[in-house]
Each structure stands twice: as C-alpha cells, then as structure tokens.
Amino acid sequence: MPAPEQDIFQGMRTRCDQTPAWRALQVHFEQAGKHLDVRDAFAADPSRYQAFSQEAPHVFADLSRNRIDASTEALLFDLARQCGLEQQRHAMWTGQAINTTEQRAVLHHLLRQPAGVAADSNAPPLVAQAQGDVHTTLHAMLAYADSVRQDARITDIVSIGIGGSGLGPSMAVTALEEHWQSGQRVHFVSNVDGLELGSLLRRLRPESTLFLIASKTFTTAETMVNAHAARDWFLAHGGSTDTQAALPLARHFVALTTNVDAARGFGITTTFGFWDWVGGRFSLWSAIGLPIAVAVGSKVFCQLLAGAHAMDTHFYSAPLEHNLPVRLGLLDVWYRNFHSFSSRCIAPYSHGLRRLSAYLQQLEMESNGKGVDWRGQALPYATAPAVWGEPGTNGQHAFFQMIHQGQDIIPVEFIVLRQGGRDLPEQHPRLVANALAQAQALMLGRPSCCGHRHFSGNRPSTVLVLERLDATSLGALLALYEHRIFVSGALWGINSFDQWGVELGKQLASNLEPRLASGDVQGLDAATAGLLQRLRAGVT
C-alpha cells in the first residue's frame, strides 16, 4: 500500500460519505426520495420520459421508471463533483497509477483508441509507448486470426482461460454468432472439472485443433492444469515438442499472456502479449480477444473496438448531466446506499446476450465488491450489489415472480434490440412486447387487487435499447458497463481495479490439494477436516 504522502489521489478524491452532497442526499431521501412513486411522478410531469432518457453512442437508455426525480439527480451530480469524479476520470485517462494497491495504470480504453491520437500532454511516457504497442500487437493478432480462419486444416479452436480470460471472449463470441462464417468451431474451457475439457477432447483430433492458452499471468491454477492436460493429450496423440515434426506443439498451441517467459517454458513460441495496465476483466479488447477475432474475423473485431471507443469518447467528454455511464453509476449509488437495494437483475431480451450476466458479474462484483477505501480504511456503507440475471423471456418463467411480488425491491435492467436477428424475425415483436410488458407491470402494478393478485407496482427498471446485436453495439454496451462501474467505484472511494478477495481461497486450495491425497488433517479446522476425510474416498 502506498504511504499517505504518496497518495496519488491527494486533493482529487473525497469519499462520498465525507461530502456535503451525501448529507443533502440523506435528508432528501428521508423527506422525499423514499416516498417517490414513479406513477405519481409521471402524472405530475408529462415530459418525464424525455427528461430521464439518455442517448449515447449506439445505446439509448430510458431511466424514467427509476425512483429518481430532477432533485435527486441534481444532488447526485453534486456528489459526483464533490467526490472528484471528473479528476479521477482524467487520472485514469492520462495513465496515472490509479490501481494503487498494484501500482498500475488503468488504460483499457487505449485498446480501442484509433491509431494516431496524440497522448495527453500530462500523460506519463508510458501512455505514448502503450499506444504504439497496442497497434503493433493488434495488427499481428488480427493477421493471425484471419490466417487461422483461412486454414482449412483447423476445424476446432479451444480457448483455455478463466475469469477475465474466459468470460469476456465466450460472451462476445456467443453474442456475435451471426458473424461466424469460417465453419470452424470455437470452444471455451474454464473449469478445472475434468468433465469440461475431457468431454471436449473426446470429440477433437490434434491435427485439426488449435489451442489458445489465455492467461494474463500464465500462473492461474485452473488454466495451467487444463493447459497441461491439453498438452499431454496432444503429445499422446501424435504431437511433438520438436518444431520440425509433422505435428509440432508450437504450431497448435498459442499463448495470450503478459508472461511470455512462462509461455515459452510451456513450449509455446507464438505469443500475443498485453500489459499490466489491462485488468483481467477489462481484457477482451486485448490479445485475450483473439478467440473473438478468430470467430468473427478482423473486420468485425475492429467494429467491436470502434463501438467501445465511441462510448469511451462519450464518457470522457459529455457533461455529467448527459453522460450515460455517469447517470447509471450515480443511480447505482442511490439505490445501494440510500434505498439499500442489494441486487440488480440483468435481463437481456436477446438469446445472443445469454452470457452477459455471467460476464457482468465479474466485471461489477470483482471490481466494486470491496470493503475498504483506497487507503485501506474500512467503509461504513455498502458497495457493489449482487448482479445476476437470465435472458428474457426465460427469466419471466423462473424468478420474475419474486421481482413482481417478493419482499425485496430488485431493480431490473432490460436490454432490448430494435431489430432482431436473421432467424425467425417474425418472433422478434413478441420478444420486444414481453420486455415492454414486464417494465410496465413492474411500474404500474395492480394495486387495486388484493391478496395473491395484488401487485404493488413502483418497482424500478431501466431499459437499454440497441439498434441490433452487432459488434459495434456490443462494444458500446460493454464499455458503458465498464465506465458505469468506474463511476460508482470512484464515489465509493474504492480501488475498482484490484481483486485481493480472490487470493485467500487460492492459497487454501493449494494447501488442501495434497492433503486430499495424504489424508493429513493436522492443523485444519474441524469442518474442513471432517469434509476432507469424507471427500477423500472419491480421490484415492
């Protein structure tokens, strides 16, 4: 941790609970905010829909069904300014080491910045260097992706990676299915459960398979176990570590990593690198996105980057009052810290976005699920909500019962496409009607009925509209979420870019694995010892 005198946020960052706006919001909540009924607000203000709509590049948002009014938002903008949101955003943009616990800059927006943009005059030299490196690597990676797509010998691409090295690429490849044209199959393997890789390998042939080992650190246990299992399988089925052999490992294994030496030690000679200023959960735009580029081709991958860049520009330049990531991030703070809503449901009315919730869970909960501020001081308020969801309409037939009539208020985020996909387009209006109906039912309710048929209404939701599910819109949507999370994290005064909370479990797992073989329970707590003895039967 940096010593206080090295605090790079000195004078630029104030924790939300130490601002006058926070106290004003507490008063506003008690006097008005907690009583706000969205139905009454619509009745009182015919222009509410327009006032709480926001256009952003490739994404339109309707915020009007949320429990906010103009005075709530005005106080939230005050809060953002008093917390130093604009200064913190500038610090990120110009490459200051805002990830203070790891002493790293946070520059994933550079991954989608077009070539030729001059670095900010205040930026450290790292930024200009990074801009050049990004484009060199991007060109190499895209050329390689297109060559794989044209290689008729390769039928299957297996990307092995977990967390940020798996969730983003698999979500994006799923979303962009309409762009798969090469006829090749792209598979993702994350889990150390041998069922995932084992069942896949049974269907593959080594001579027609390309393995992409995706790991920022190239040390993550699950990925390394799976990578070694894939390597063993390859070598046992005619592959060789000899680069001159008929089936060389070096041609069938590629690494996507910042740790080139470790990849070389594994026997990999083709590596696409990235940098420590790209956090794992923000890395799908980097070499970690190679499986996306292989699946959809370089042109479509560049559209994904362009969509994200458009949202970056909006986030960085639009006034706070008209800035969609800012308005959403502030709403998140309002709901979490004043209304005490503890979760948010993501409901994409799009089969293509069926992996979005899983991706957003890491993005938001790993970024903002923190209990201390940037100086390591315990926080007296809640941070990230639980983020969860399923595509509509499936969720309606599962958990929407609770969202309509349960005791907890769960804000819902509907994501709706104006144009459907190419398959069975006549079904699209039914999908859209369902999304609109759910948002309408949540707000209006059916208060006149009693008992089991009573719906209280005034249940909040946001509707995000994309023109269609293409790479540009997807890129913009994902960048919107990245920046919105930055906004709430900036106000909460946390480091949204580290993840110390995942370390303890990793350490304990490596201590327990040999004990499963030896049966040694010495020093273990009684519950772990008991379970270890019970579970050993399955592994010995």
Ligand SMILES: O=P(O)(O)OC[C@H]1O[C@H](O)[C@H](O)[C@@H](O)[C@@H]1O
């Ligand atoms: O890319 P890797 O180094 O293999 O890391 C994969 C993942 O594992 C870690 O435990 C972190 O919690 C994630 O943020 C990261 O994305």
